[in-house]
Amino acid sequence: MKLTTSATTIAALLAFISVIGAQEDAVRVDDNSLAGSLTADSGTNTTVSATNDNSKNNNNTTTTTASSSSDSTSTTPTPVSSNTSNSTSTTATSSTPGQLTESYPADGSAPVPKPEWLELIKNANITNAPVLKSNGDDGPNVNGADKYCDWAMSGCMGSSIGSCPKGIWGLTFDDGPSDVSPKLYDFLKSTNQKATLFMIGSNVIKYPAIVKRAFDEGHELAIHTWTHSYLTTLSNEQIVAELKWTELAIKQITGVSPRLFRPPYGDIDNRVRDIGTALGFTSVIWDHDTNDWMLAENAAGFKAEWIDGNFTQWVADASTSSSGGLSLEHDIKLATVDAAIKNLPALQKAYKVVTVGECAGVPSYKEANVPLPKANATTTSSALPKSTMAASTASVVPATTPDAAQSQTVKNINGAAGTTINTALTSAVMGALLFVLSNML
Numbered sequence: 001m002k003l004t005t006s007a008t009t010i011a012a013l014l015a016f017i018s019v020i021g022a023q024e025d026a027v028r029v030d031d032n033s034l035a036g037s038l039t040a041d042s043g044t045n046t047t048v049s050a051t052n053d054n055s056k057n058n059n060n061t062t063t064t065t066a067s068s069s070s071d072s073t074s075t076t077p078t079p080v081s082s083n084t085s086n087s088t089s090t091t092a093t094s095s096t097p098g099q100l101t102e103s104y105p106a107d108g109s110a111p112v113p114k115p116e117w118l119e120l121i122k123n124a125n126i127t128n129a130p131v132l133k134s135n136g137d138d139g140p141n142v143n144g145a146d147k148y149c150d151w152a153m154s155g156c157m158g159s160s161i162g163s164c165p166k167g168i169w170g171l172t173f174d175d176g177p178s179d180v181s182p183k184l185y186d187f188l189k190s191t192n193q194k195a196t197l198f199m200i201g202s203n204v205i206k207y208p209a210i211v212k213r214a215f216d217e218g219h220e221l222a223i224h225t226w227t228h229s230y231l232t233t234l235s236n237e238q239i240v241a242e243l244k245w246t247e248l249a250i251k252q253i254t255g256v257s258p259r260l261f262r263p264p265y266g267d268i269d270n271r272v273r274d275i276g277t278a279l280g281f282t283s284v285i286w287d288h289d290t291n292d293w294m295l296a297e298n299a300a301g302f303k304a305e306w307i308d309g310n311f312t313q314w315v316a317d318a319s320t321s322s323s324g325g326l327s328l329e330h331d332i333k334l335a336t337v338d339a340a341i342k343n344l345p346a347l348q349k350a351y352k353v354v355t356v357g358e359c360a361g362v363p364s365y366k367e368a369n370v371p372l373p374k375a376n377a378t379t380t381s382s383a384l385p386k387s388t389m390a391a392s393t394a395s396v397v398p399a400t401t402p403d404a405a406q407s408q409t410v411k412n413i414n415g416a417a418g419t420t421i422n423t424a425l426t427s428a429v430m431g432a433l434l435f436v437l438s439n440m441l
C-alpha cells in the first residue's frame with residue numbers, strides 16, 4: 001500500500017485500520033521490499049554461505065538434543081543437510097546452524113524453481129485462475145466478484161487456516177528473521193511461550209544462526225515466501241520457487257521442512273492454495289491484525305497505543321467470543337517487537353497462547369517425529385480439534401457501520417480478516433476512513 005492520500009485523512013485512516021486486517025504488513029519494510037520487479041527470467045543465483053556466528057562448521061555428530069522444549073523420546077532430524085530429502089535421522093546437534101550449500105537466489109532477484117520442484121505440480125489439480133495484474137506496491141485489484149476464493153478480495157478462506165477455537169490464541173510473527181528477532185525470542189523464552197514464525201527466505205539465509213535458535217527454542221518455523229511478493233500475481237512456477245527455496249533454506253539450517261506458509265498481504269486464491277497443497281504446504285491467514293506493521297513503517301499519525309488498544313479489546317473479548325484468535329505481528333523492527341512484549345502477558349492470561357500448528361491440530365513439519373513446539377501448558381496439537389480449518393466468518397462490523405455507499409469496502413475488508421475494534425474510534429472517523437480506504441485498497 002502506498003499512502004498517497006492527504007495527511008488529514010491518513011491520521012483517521014490509521015485509526016480505522018485497526019478494525020481491518022486485509023493488508024498484512026501492506027507497507028513493507030525496505031529490506032524486504034523485493035516485489036514489483038519479478039520476472040521469470042530475471043533470477044540470478046549466488047552462493048550464500050552461513051556467515052553469521054556459529055556457522056563455521058557443520059558438525060552433525062554431536063549428541064545434544066536440539067529442542068529444549070521437547071520431551072519426546074523420538075529422534076530429531078539432523079540440522080545439517082545439503083539435500084532436500086525429508087528423512088529424519090539420528091540426533092540433532094547443538095545450536096550450530098547447518099551450512100547453506102545451495103546457490104540461493106540473489107538478493108532482489110526473482111527465484112527460479114528447480115526442475116524437480118516443478119515436477120511436483122505437473123500432475124496436480126491446480127485451479128485455473130488467472131495470474132492477476134499487480135498494481136505495484138498495492139498489489140492486485142481486490143474489487144469485483146471473487147471467482148476463485150481470493151481472501152484479500154472477499155475473505156474466502158478455502159482450505160486456509162485462519163482462526164483458533166475458543167480460548168485458544170495462535171501467536172505469529174512475520175517477515176523475520178531480523179536483527180530484532182533475538183529480543184523477541186528472549187522474551188518468549190522467558191515466558192516459555194512458543195510462536196509460529198513466518199520467515200522470508202531471503203532473510204533466512206542472512207540470519208541462519210537466528211533461524212537455528214528459533215528452531216532450537218521450540219518455535220514453529222514457517223514460510224513467508226522468498227521475496228515477499230503478492231502470490232496471486234505470480235505464475236505457478238514462480239510460486240513454486242517462492243515456497244520451495246524458502247523451505248530449502250530452512251531445511252538446510254534446521255533439518256526440518258516447514259508445513260505452514262503464509263501468503264504476504266494475505267494475497268491468496270485457490271490457485272495459490274492448490275500449488276501449496278501440491279507441494280505439501282498448508283496456508284495460514286489471520287483474523288486479528290495488530291497493525292504493528294504500520295508502526296514499523298512509521299506511518300504518519302499512527303500511534304503505538306492503538307496496538308495496545310487492539311490487545312485490550314481482544315483480552316476483553318475472551319470470555320464472550322465464540323472463538324479464539326489468530327493474530328498477525330512482525331519481528332522486523334524494534335517497535336513491533338516491543339509492542340508484542342508489552343502486550344503478550346495480558347493475552348496469555350486471557351487465552352491459551354499457542355502456535356498455529358497447535359491451534360489447528362496440524363503438524364509443524366513434513367518430517368515425522370519432529371517434536372511439536374509446546375506452549376505454556378501441556379496440551380499438544382493432537383488434543384485440539386481440527387475444526388479450526390473452517391473459516392471464521394465472523395465479520396465484526398462496528399456498531400457504527402458506515403452507510404451503504406461505503407459498506408462494500410467494509411464488507412470486503414472485514415470479511416477478509418475478521419476484525420477487532422478499536423473502541424476509541426468514532427463513527428465519524430470511520431466514515432472518513434472508509435472513504436479513504438475505498439480509494440486505497
Ligand SMILES: [Zn+2]
Nearest residue numbers: 025174175264
Ligand atoms: Zn509479511
